[in-house]
Every structure is written in structure tokens, then in C-alpha cells.
Amino acid sequence: MTSVIETKDLKKTYRTGAGDLEVLHGVNFTLQVGEFVAIMGPSGSGKSTFMNILGCLDAPTAGSYRLLGEAVKDLSPDQLAYHRNRYIGFVFQGFNLLPRADLLENVALPLLYAKVPGPQRKKKAMELLDRVGLAPWAKHRPNQVSGGQQQRAAIARSLAVNPSLILADEPTGNLDSQTSDEIMKLFIELNDQGLSLIVVTHEPDVAACARRLAKFHDGLLVEDSPVSDRRRP
Amino acid sequence: MFWAMLLEAIRAIAANRMRSFLTMLGMVIGVGAVVLMLAVGEGTRVTIKKQVDALGTNVFIILAGFQSTSGARTGSGSSPTLTVNDAQALSELEGVNAVSPVANNYLQLVAGGQNWNTMVMGVNQEFFTVRSWEVELGRPMDELDVQGASRSVWLGQSTAKELFGNIDVVGRSMRLKNVPFTVEGILASKGQSLDGRDQDDTAIVPLTTSLRYLAGNQFRGSIRMLMLQAKSAEVMATLEQDIRQLLRDRHHLTPDQDDDFFLNNLSAVMASAEATAKAMTLLLGAIASVSLAVGGIGIMNIMLVSVTERTREIGVRLAIGARRMDILTQFILEAILVSLTGGLLGLILGGGGALLVQAVWRTSVVISPTSMVLSFSVSAGIGLFFGFYPAWKAARQNPIEALYFQ
Numbered sequence: 001m002t003s004v005i006e007t008k009d010l011k012k013t014y015r016t017g018a019g020d021l022e023v024l025h026g027v028n029f030t031l032q033v034g035e036f037v038a039i040m041g042p043s044g045s046g047k048s049t050f051m052n053i054l055g056c057l058d059a060p061t062a063g064s065y066r067l068l069g070e071a072v073k074d075l076s077p078d079q080l081a082y083h084r085n086r087y088i089g090f091v092f093q094g095f096n097l098l099p100r101a102d103l104l105e106n107v108a109l110p111l112l113y114a115k116v117p118g119p120q121r122k123k124k125a126m127e128l129l130d131r132v133g134l135a136p137w138a139k140h141r142p143n144q145v146s147g148g149q150q151q152r153a154a155i156a157r158s159l160a161v162n163p164s165l166i167l168a169d170e171p172t173g174n175l176d177s178q179t180s181d182e183i184m185k186l187f188i189e190l191n192d193q194g195l196s197l198i199v200v201t202h203e204p205d206v207a208a209c210a211r212r213l214a215k216f217h218d219g220l221l222v223e224d225s226p227v228s229d230r231r232r233p
Numbered sequence: 234m235f236w237a238m239l240l241e242a243i244r245a246i247a248a249n250r251m252r253s254f255l256t257m258l259g260m261v262i263g264v265g266a267v268v269l270m271l272a273v274g275e276g277t278r279v280t281i282k283k284q285v286d287a288l289g290t291n292v293f294i295i296l297a298g299f300q301s302t303s304g305a306r307t308g309s310g311s312s313p314t315l316t317v318n319d320a321q322a323l324s325e326l327e328g329v330n331a332v333s334p335v336a337n338n339y340l341q342l343v344a345g346g347q348n349w350n351t352m353v354m355g356v357n358q359e360f361f362t363v364r365s366w367e368v369e370l371g372r373p374m375d376e377l378d379v380q381g382a383s384r385s386v387w388l389g390q391s392t393a394k395e396l397f398g399n400i401d402v403v404g405r406s407m408r409l410k411n412v413p414f415t416v417e418g419i420l421a422s423k424g425q426s427l428d429g430r431d432q433d434d435t436a437i438v439p440l441t442t443s444l445r446y447l448a449g450n451q452f453r454g455s456i457r458m459l460m461l462q463a464k465s466a467e468v469m470a471t472l473e474q475d476i477r478q479l480l481r482d483r484h485h486l487t488p489d490q491d492d493d494f495f496l497n498n499l500s501a502v503m504a505s506a507e508a509t510a511k512a513m514t515l516l517l518g519a520i521a522s523v524s525l526a527v528g529g530i531g532i533m534n535i536m537l538v539s540v541t542e543r544t545r546e547i548g549v550r551l552a553i554g555a556r557r558m559d560i561l562t563q564f565i566l567e568a569i570l571v572s573l574t575g576g577l578l579g580l581i582l583g584g585g586g587a588l589l590v591q592a593v594w595r596t597s598v599v600i601s602p603t604s605m606v607l608s609f610s611v612s613a614g615i616g617l618f619f620g621f622y623p624a625w626k627a628a629r630q631n632p633i634e635a636l637y638f639q
Contacts, residue, residue, distance in 0.1 A: 057552060057632045078556045085554020096549045096636070100244045112237050113554040157553070 002069040005031035010063035038207035041216030089158025093170035097142040128156040148179035181233035242567040259528030260575025266521035268583025274514025276598035285503035295459040298493035313455035328468035333360035334456040344407035355443025371403035371418030382441035385417040389433040529619035536623035548635030561628040568620020576612025
């Protein structure tokens with residue numbers, strides 16, 4: 001069976017005024033279907049850069065990255081956009097919902113770019129909101145609901161096009177611990193239904209919810225092991 | 234997809250009402266000015282055309298030459314160089330439709346207790362053809378009137394009203410220089426002439442009658458003015474040469490002598506008047522276009538601000554799968570919407586302004602559908618043109634930088 005993600009000797013170098021700066025020194029990482037990986041590491045360890053490459057937001061300088069068996073290299077910006085739209089769901093720390101649109105429209109947005117017709121967009125978005133328990137707030141705008149609700153709407157949005165992978169960058173960073181647990185519960189539930197997940201976090205409690213833990217340090221993957229004592233909030 | 238984007242654009246505009254309104258104002262003023270200028274320009278053109286048409290189409294006016302006595306020149310028509318026989322000869326030229334001598338005299342008209350001073354024109358029956366002037370009530374002038382010097386008069390509508398109080402006066406009698414005349418007809422209304430005279434304030438009598446009873450002429454058979462109508466616009470140029478040649482031959486002028494008459498081509502007068510009106514419209518239009526360009530720059534400026542403000546939003550959209558084209562379209566759509574709304578308001582403002590001009594200055598204005606379509610498409614074009622750069626800037630953002638933009 002094809003892996004969802006497979007990187008080999010992945011390197012990323014940034015050109016800065018002071019010379020080239022290599023932030024990833026060759027990362028080998030594989031994610032199988034249905035896995036739930038937490039990525040941890042101090043700031044500057046390269047985990048964000050790694051996530052950006054996995055999310056097709058950035059291209060590696062060297063090495064290979066295969067997403068669902070397809071090499072992500074030398075793709076045009078529009079092809080990358082297509083991959084982001086069809087295969088990956090993003091969840092951000094700051095929720096990143098559009099402030100002027102209501103939750104329903106926010107959830108339906110990826111479907112708009114996938115060129116799904118209007119009525120179907122609405123129907124699907126409503127189902128997703130229902131799934132994350134936000135159906136009564138469908139017509140509310142982001143600033144009219146709580147942070148936890150915004151993040152759940154963002155998760156619903158990431159699920160809109162039935163992606164193969166959810167990438168969550170510090171999804172609980174802006175939330176209190178109780179709300180964080182609710183969000184992690186939702187992630188575990190989604191993972192139990194077979195969805196592959198990668199969560200970047202610096203909270204051990206959050207990382208403990210994953211099945212596998214990968215640790216970054218100085219641009220290298222220094223530890224990659226199953227979570228022995230898994231937490232289920 | 235389009236409707237969702239349009240809705241998004243409306244929201245973005247509505248989110249910054251004051252800013253959007255001020256941005257639109259540039260377009261409102263620009264389009265308003267263009268519409269107003271076009272309406273006034275077209276109105277002027279139509280007025281000129283109407284007035285020149287009222288003089289008759291394809292018409293030449295031939296005036297007798299002037300005398301020069303000890304340095305004082307006495308003006309055209311003071312020399313007896315044109316004769317009734319010249320008129321007869323001219324009527325036989327190829328391409329001539331109608332010729333009539335015209336003898337003008339300002340006289341006092343008397344009817345009952347009323348009297349009125351107006352211009353009395355002595356003409357022959359072809360004059361009505363030359364001037365495209367219909368007789369509205371009564372009968373037309375005919376050859377017998379001219380041959381018999383009948384004491385018949387045809388009145389303009391204004392003159393009839395001044396003398397009799399109404400225009401239904403065919404058959405009534407009146408006096409000119411104490412000679413009794415019968416009103417045989419009332420002329421159709423012509424309105425104002427190019428120089429603002431009321432063309433309906435006039436009386437027409439047969440030329441022979443005029444010469445016999447009204448204005449004795451020191452030179453028998455001489456006339457001051459001839460009006461001639463060509464068969465079509467195409468023959469005007471040739472005919473002008475032919476007329477000049479014929480009159481020079483008849484007046485026995487040697488090649489080194491100047492013309493002893495003045496030949497005016499009314500179509501040329503109209504053409505130059507129209508050219509002037511057109512140049513005026515163009516000039517005003519050019520000035521108005523400058524304000525349109527300024528409005529466009531305003532849109533561009535605000536769109537650039539908007540793109541910067543919404544960098545994160547652009548990042549989110551790119552992350553969840555928007556292609557560059559989607560972002561580009563969205564921002565261009567927004568710019569077009571702003572400029573179109575402004576253009577539409579400008580159209581209303583310009584149209585209203587034109588009607589105000591018409592009401593206050595009593596000049597005619599014409600708001601043509603062409604100018605409306607033009608200003609509408611021009612405002613859309615401005616939105617597209619000036620919205621393109623900001624939209625392009627938005628579309629080529631790096632998704633990561635946009636996402637983490639503070």
C-alpha cells in the first residue's frame with residue numbers, strides 16, 4: 001500500500017543576506033494511511049519548514065517528497081494549489097477563518113476552489129458543521145463564536161474536500177486546556193475513522209494523544225517512535 | 234464560483250463603506266463629467282444641424298458685389314451685379330434643383346388695429362423648395378403670382394400671431410406700405426436661425442410684387458441675393474465652380490478681375506460649425522477623461538491598500554487551494570465593482586447635470602444610448618486596468634509569507 005507521505009533525505013536551504021542557511025539537513029519520514037503523528041521540537045528546529053513542505057506550501061531544495069506516491073517536485077504554483085486543495089486539510093493555530101464570511105461559507109470555501117457547484121457546497125458544509133457540533137452556529141461569523149468553536153469550524157473546513165491528510169500547526173496553541181482536550185478528542189475521533197493526521201505541538205499533553213511521536217532538533221529528525229502511554233481525553 | 238466571488242467582493246466593499254465611497258467618488262465625477270460633456274456636445278451639434286437644415290439643404294447663397302466709392306465700401310449687394318436674368322440662367326445649369334431671387338425689406342405691416350415691423354421677402358415660387366419650407370395653411374405661391382405680381386402675402390407664424398393674435402388667418406386682408414394684400418398662406422414653423430433670429434417672424438410676397446409696390450430699386454431688374462439649391466450633396470463642389478464660371482461669363486469678367494458677387498456654400502458653413510462643435514466636444518471630453526484617469530488611480534491606490542490589509546486572508550485562500558487565477562479574479566472583480574458602481578452613479582449624476590443645463594441655460598442636450606454604453610464600458614475598463622496591478626500583486630504572494638504576515 002502507498003504511504004501517504006514519504007520523504008527521503010529532505011533538505012531545505014534558505015538564501016539570506018548573510019549567506020545560505022540550511023534549516024533541514026536531510027529528513028527521512030514516512031506516514032502510512034491512518035497514522036496519527038505528533039511533531040515536537042524547539043523553535044528553529046525546522047519543524048515548521050518541514051510542515052510547510054509537507055503541506056505543498058514550500059518546495060524542498062534537495063531530496064524527494066512523495067505525496068500519495070506522487071513526487072512533489074518541480075510543480076507549478078497552480079499544481080501545488082491543486083494538491084493542497086484535494087489532498088491536504090490545514091488547521092492553523094490562529095484558526096484563520098475569513099472574518100467577513102459566516103461559518104458555513106468558511107467551511108464551504110475549499111469546495112469553491114474545487115469547483116463544486118453552489119448547492120452541493122452548502123449541503124456538504126452543513127454536514128461537516130453538524131459533524132463538529134456547530135450546526136446551530138452555521139450563520140454566525142467567526143467573531144461571534146468562541147475560540148474552540150472557531151477551531152472546530154476550521155477543522156470542518158479542513159475536512160471539506162475529503163483530504164488524505166490533515167496537517168495541524170499548533171492547533172491548541174490559542175486555546176485553554178479544556179477546549180484543547182475537546183479539539184484533541186475530535187482529532188482522535190477522526191483518526192479512529194481512518195484519517196491520517198500530523199499535529200505540530202510543543203505541549204506534551206497534546207503530543208500524548210498521537211499514536212507516534214517525531215522529534216526535531218537542529219534540522220534533523222532525532223526521534224521517531226510510537227507513543228507508549230497514549231492519552232485519550 | 235462567479236457569484237460566490239461577486240458576493241465576496243460586495244462584502245469587501247461594504248466592510249469599508251466610507252473608503253469605498255470616496256474611491257467611487259473619483260469615478261462618479263469622472264464619468265459624470267464625460268456624460269455631461271457628451272450630452273452638451275451632442276446637443277450643440279444637433280442644434281446646429283437643425284438650424285442649418287432649416288436654411289435648406291445643399292443651398293448656395295449668392296450675393297451681389299459691393300461698390301467702392303472714394304474709399305468707402307458700401308457692403309455686399311450695393312452694386313447691381315446680380316439680375317433676375319442671372320437667376321434664369323443659373324436655373325438651367327446641370328445639377329440645379331431650384332433658384333430664387335430674394336429681395337429683403339423691413340416694412341411695417343398693418344392689420345386692423347395692429348401693426349408690426351418685420352422682414353418682407355420678395356421671392357419666386359421656387360424659394361419654398363430651396364428653403365424646404367412648407368405652407369402649413371392656405372395655398373402655395375405659384376408662377377401666376379410671380380408673373381402677375383399678385384398682392385398676396387404668406388406669413389410666418391410669429392408674424393401672424395403678432396398681427397392677428399392667431400395663425401388661422403388665411404383670406405384676411407392687411408396692408409403693406411398702404412397697399413392692400415390678402416393673406417394666402419401661413420408658413421410651417423422653422424424656429425430660431427443660427428444667429429438667434431426667429432425665422433417665423435417674416436412675411437413672403439412674390440418678387441415682382443415686392444419690386445413693384447414695396448421697394449423700388451434704382452437699378453431695374455437687379456437683385457441683391459439669390460438662393461440656389463443643388464440636386465444633391467455630391468454635385469455641390471462641381472456646381473460651385475459652374476456657378477462661378479457662369480456668372481463671371483455673364484458679367485464679362487476678365488481672368489485678372491475679382492468676382493463681382495459672393496458665393497456662399499451653406500453646407501460648408503454647416504460642416505465648419507459641426508467641426509467646431511466636434512472639436513469642442515473632444516476637448517471637453519479629453520479634460521473629463523483626465524478626471525477618469527485620476528479616479529482610476531484612486532481605485533488602484535485603495536486596492537493596493539486592501540491587498541496589503543488582506544495578506545493573511547490571501548494566504549489562507551492559497552493554503553486551502555485557491556489558484557493564482559482565483560485570487561487575481563477576485564481582486565479584479567472587486568476593482569471593477571467599485572468602478573462600475575461609481576460609473577453608474579456618475580451616469581445618473583451626469584445625466585441629471587445635463588438636464589439641469591438644459592433647464593437653466595435652455596440649450597438642448599442629447600443623452601445618447603451610445604454615451605451611456607460608452608461610459609459604462611469605460612468604467613468597467615478602468616476597473617480592469619487599474620485593478621489589475623494590485624490583483625496581480627495579490628495573486629503572486631508566497632503562500633507561507635502571506636499566511637504568517639503580521
